[in-house]
Amino acid sequence: xxxxxxxxxxxxxxxxxxxxxxxxxxxxxxxxxxxxxxxxxxxxxxxxxxxxxxxxxxxxxxxxxxxxxxxxxxxxxxxxxxxxxxxxxxxxxxxxxxxxxxxxxxxxxxxxxxxxxxxxxxxxxxxxxxxxxxxxxxxxxxxxxx
Amino acid sequence: xxxxxxxxxxxxxxxxxxxxxxxxxxxxxxxxxxxxxxxxxxxxxxxxxxxxxxxxxxxxxxxxxxxxxxxxxxxxxxxxxxxxxxxxxxxxxxxxxxxxxxxxxxxxxxxxxxxxxxxxxxxxxxxxxxxxxxxxxxxxxxxxxxxxxxxxxxxxxxxxxxxxxxxxxxxxxxxxxxxxxxxxxxxxxxxxxxxxxxxxxxxxxxxxxxxxxxxxxxxxxxxxxxxxxxxxxxxxxxxxxxxxxxxxxxxxxxxxxxxxxxxxxxxxxxxxxxxxxxxxxxxxxxxxx
Numbered sequence: 001x002x003x004x005x006x007x008x009x010x011x012x013x014x015x016x017x018x019x020x021x022x023x024x025x026x027x028x029x030x031x032x033x034x035x036x037x038x039x040x041x042x043x044x045x046x047x048x049x050x051x052x053x054x055x056x057x058x059x060x061x062x063x064x065x066x067x068x069x070x071x072x073x074x075x076x077x078x079x080x081x082x083x084x085x086x087x088x089x090x091x092x093x094x095x096x097x098x099x100x101x102x103x104x105x106x107x108x109x110x111x112x113x114x115x116x117x118x119x120x121x122x123x124x125x126x127x128x129x130x131x132x133x134x135x136x137x138x139x140x141x142x143x144x145x146x
Numbered sequence: 147x148x149x150x151x152x153x154x155x156x157x158x159x160x161x162x163x164x165x166x167x168x169x170x171x172x173x174x175x176x177x178x179x180x181x182x183x184x185x186x187x188x189x190x191x192x193x194x195x196x197x198x199x200x201x202x203x204x205x206x207x208x209x210x211x212x213x214x215x216x217x218x219x220x221x222x223x224x225x226x227x228x229x230x231x232x233x234x235x236x237x238x239x240x241x242x243x244x245x246x247x248x249x250x251x252x253x254x255x256x257x258x259x260x261x262x263x264x265x266x267x268x269x270x271x272x273x274x275x276x277x278x279x280x281x282x283x284x285x286x287x288x289x290x291x292x293x294x295x296x297x298x299x300x301x302x303x304x305x306x307x308x309x310x311x312x313x314x315x316x317x318x319x320x321x322x323x324x325x326x327x328x329x330x331x332x333x334x335x336x337x338x339x340x341x342x343x344x345x346x347x348x349x350x351x352x353x354x355x356x357x358x359x360x361x362x363x364x365x366x367x368x369x370x371x372x373x374x375x376x377x378x379x380x381x382x383x384x385x386x387x388x389x390x391x392x393x394x395x396x397x398x399x400x401x402x403x404x405x406x407x408x409x410x411x412x413x414x415x416x417x418x419x420x421x422x423x424x425x426x427x428x429x430x431x432x433x434x435x
Contacts, residue, residue, distance in 0.1 A: 024165075024195040031191060115177075117183075125154060
């Protein structure tokens, strides 16, 4: 019985966009897990493909609560992900993490559970198309330092 | 970031329009227009899934499956297992278990996972009990905390032969460890040690909740599981009254909750064994079992 064997969605995505049935399977499970997190009054604040883990049994686990905070009493200065969050093998992850931030998170405003739902939307978009939604005039907008 | 994202359907025409609507609603820049709760997304996705399976036309329009992609992870796993086996036997060590533990310790990053590893080492004589505790823990948590990930990685390194990637550990909650130690003590019939550890955990968590506050509110499960294990310890040492009290306290904290924690059924059975009915509470029924 292997409990935590599989791969993160980030490792899965370079194989291309997923079939939409698979997107639904993953999306439904991840939304359930998010609901469980939010019902504990916790905002994860760093929902990315690197933090969604697919076991070989097809289950989804949400990883890394390093940035998670209780819903009340946010400190906007804490929202910037650090390089320590990046897996050793991948260099673009800090940029990638910013790309999943909601507009209010980028602006450093007070956050609630809805910020996770935005990030989850970016993950859904990426699963469907294989690319991240570009949201600005410059494709490199997300690498701007905040 | 003032532009709406490119429509997914324009990039890929086999996507259902409804999925695009769901994605766009999640990506609303104004959070008042966005989905407000995760279960709203879940419901929309589930409805789309049901519509897809009841409508074979839509299912046929789904993207063609690529069988090789499905087998690739399995093939990679097989290669890893073979490599692991080769490494293990090429080493020619007399005590395989010990060598494994040693090598896994060397691979750990600066000893940050040491508490979890030493716990698993202590339990290696009780592999079945350790396995069971980990399974219960995994089922009880809808998500994985960093501590949980470390435990499973350490376990994988010790018990299986799979070489794993080095991991990163943002922080390790030391205050979870006494519970695991207590479970190991219970499995080895060290009841007084287990009782001491469980009371210490309860005290520590009460303290954390009172004085440290918000950050640790996410794990009331630890205190609840302590009650359950205390019940087990008292039952094994024939302190029937105390055992029944602990089991009742454990069950009452799940009053009205839809959880299907396997320990709930165990506690209910234990109360029956002790001849102490749990009628004073409206307990979640066992229909989920």
